[in-house]
Amino acid sequence: MTTLRHAAAIARKDLRSEFRTKESINSTLSFSVVILLLFSFAFDPSPDMIVEFGGGLLWMVFAFAGALIVNRSFARELPNDCIDVLVSSPASGASLFLGKAVAAFVLLFGIECICLPVFGIFYNITWWRSLGGLMGVLALGTWALACAGTFFSALTMNLRLRELMLPMLLYPMLIPALLSAMMLTNTLLTGQPIPSDFTVWLRILIGFNIMFTTLSLYLAETILVR
């Protein structure tokens, strides 16, 4: 219970400081829109084509945006040795990690919700036909990104070339989650009901989330305390 309370406090702190400066939100949002734009130039897709690879395109954008956001999650605490204070505070490593992951999740989810309409306008498709399912998949995929991303952000916090190392370690490991999210999003964008054999993708996505969340919570203390 204390863990959750501490986590909530950390998440609130992170979000508040983010909304004051808006540095990651602004840069990530404009970056995502630019990528959406570039893809449209690169492939000049027709509406039928977009239905085929829309999910993939969206998740590529979200994965880039996610790496930008989580990169800041722990790096933000480095100046003035804030991280040392956080680690020596009564909050455990797990709650510190959880709080930061939740903050990253909220930010990323917000950015995705802005990107979706932009995507719909640029590529001229009606994406809201199965809104509930889409939001569910979005939430699951975003949690996978935020959770694994925040953990790897802690892992690479003190590294040379941190900005380069994080995506290099993160993306290959996220492949099962991203793959499932892409598959599910693709189907949901068409508005057709999800075929029954697609539940396996849902299971993989949920399984990935459970596995990574458990491992991260369990190992966060080891990584953060030195």
Place this chain on the structure above:
Amino acid sequence: MRTKLILALGAVAGPLLLRNLYVIMFGVPDEMEQGPIYRIFYYHLPAFLTAAACYFGALVASVLYLAKKDQKYDAFAVSATETGLAFAAVNLITGMIWGRIIWGIWWAWDPRLTWALICWLVYFGYLMLRTAIDDPTERAKNSAVLSVFASASVAVTWKAIEWWRTQHPGPVLSIRTGGVQKIDPMMENMIYMNTLALLLLAAIFVLVRLRQEEVQREIDGLRRYAHAMN
């Protein structure tokens, strides 16, 4: 002691590797449909099995490191991962050469190929992470954690891409097919023999690499000592 073990393993592995090569070239018959090219398989599958054994060893060593915080487990983890990557490279590239003849393409986005490539990238990231951290304890801790995550991710990835259609030939060894003999027993024996040879070779690599890690630590210690004397 360590040197003697390495030499002894070498004395067994070397002749065995050469003998296997001889038998593979001249002893076993051509496969009916594929012709001589199938002989690559005698390295392809054993290399994969060896790499898998190395990755697994690295996982065990990483977990042990996290539990006991002893540098020797970290040294073993990095040695095994690096050796595993070498054998996985053999597995991937021999597979590509085989695919060029049998499928007509170098690379197919088939689950097993994709999985092997992702595996390679993930563990290569592990080695990259190590080069970026200077402090030995910090490096050992962070890379052990990464190794645990890598194994978890690799396991899920295996499940995930199993759901793609497959182009890769299915299992042929009788231990995997439930006793059904899919290939000639002579060929199957040859695969086991070469797996043994490659495993011995991998053991030598790991031992040599392990000794290098120890020498490296000695060097670091001496450096600090020399520095302190100034």
Place this chain on the structure above:
Amino acid sequence: MDERNITFMFYGLAVAWGLLAVYAVLLGLRERNLTKQLDTLKRMVEEKK
């Protein structure tokens, strides 16, 4: 069987042996480098004493 089949078999075997040989050589080079470093350091420490 056609020519290419046999040629590619040789390529495959060469790659299998070649890659492992390259790794072994790399290990050897690293070994030599480390031994040299260790010797230099040991001599340095001796001299200082």
